[in-house]
Amino acid sequence: MFRMIRLTGSTCFVVGFFVLLFVAIPWLVTVVDDPTIGGPLPWWVRFAVYLFIGGIAVVLLSVAFEQASAASRASRETGEPEEAPGMLITNSDSCLGREVSEVLGLVRGHTIWAIWLGRDISALVKLLLGGELTEYTEMMGHARAIAMKRMIAEARSKGADAVINVRLTTTSVVGTAAELLVYGTAVKLGAAS
Numbered sequence: 001m002f003r004m005i006r007l008t009g010s011t012c013f014v015v016g017f018f019v020l021l022f023v024a025i026p027w028l029v030t031v032v033d034d035p036t037i038g039g040p041l042p043w044w045v046r047f048a049v050y051l052f053i054g055g056i057a058v059v060l061l062s063v064a065f066e067q068a069s070a071a072s073r074a075s076r077e078t079g080e081p082e083e084a085p086g087m088l089i090t091n092s093d094s095c096l097g098r099e100v101s102e103v104l105g106l107v108r109g110h111t112i113w114a115i116w117l118g119r120d121i122s123a124l125v126k127l128l129l130g131g132e133l134t135e136y137t138e139m140m141g142h143a144r145a146i147a148m149k150r151m152i153a154e155a156r157s158k159g160a161d162a163v164i165n166v167r168l169t170t171t172s173v174v175g176t177a178a179e180l181l182v183y184g185t186a187v188k189l190g191a192a193s
Contacts, residue, residue, distance in 0.1 A: 002066040006059050013055025019048035087152055088162035088189070095162055099190040104158045107186040109150030113143040114177035123176075136176070143180040144168065151182045160186035 024045045040046075088095055115123075119135040126133055147168075155163045166184035173179050 002062050002069075005062040006066075009055045009058030009062060011055070012051045013059065016048045016051030016053070016055055019044070020052060024048055087155065087160070089148075089152070089166055089184070090162065090164055091166045091184075093165050095164065095187075095189055097192055098162075100164070100187045101190040102188040104155075104160050104186040104188065106183060107151050107154040107158065107160070107163060108181060108183035109147035109152070109154065110179070110181050111143050111146045111150070112173055112177055112179045113139050113146075114175070115139050120176050140170070140178060140180065143178060144182070147180045147182040151184065155184075155186040158186050159188065161189040162187050 027045075088098075094100065115135050123133045123135040126135075151163065151166075163184040163186055166182065168180065168182045170181075171179040
């Protein structure tokens with residue numbers, strides 16, 4: 001639902017922006033010296049302004065509401081991956097005391113996280129003054145926990161007992177948004193030796 005609202009707002013913003021940029025501004029430039037044209041702006045210019053401003057407002061409001069509902073989902077998804085009973089997660093290529101009986105393939109968990117502008121600004125102030133950027137530390141911690149849980153869920157869906165060779169990678173996507181990918185090899189383990 002929020003996606004559709006945001007798409008509608010984005011469309012209004014883009015239409016308003018392009019009408020203002022490519023129609024209204026050239027029209028205003030051509031009539032600015034014409035003394036016979038005066039009075040209020042034509043309806044279509046005002047409508048383009050309303051589309052532009054309204055589109056921004058709709059997008060911002062839909063993102064705010066989506067963030068509020070996502071916060072509760074994220075709090076359920078976060079938590080340390082050690083909460084995976086029966087699933088061994090290791091960054092080595094073997095499991096001590098257990099033989100790999102079957103390789104089930106690559107499993108991965110993925111997320112892209114960003115922090116809201118207010119926290120971003122406070123982190124920028126800390127850049128000037130020094131100290132740990134706790135806003136980004138928390139952001140990456142949440143992203144890591146969610147990506148790890150998603151990888152574990154994929155491994156469970158394949159019937160894995162363990163995930164070996166686990167690796168984490170991060171990439172900056174745009175601005176301060178970061179992508180976090182965790183991946184490994186899902187395996188079935190033989191009996192303990």
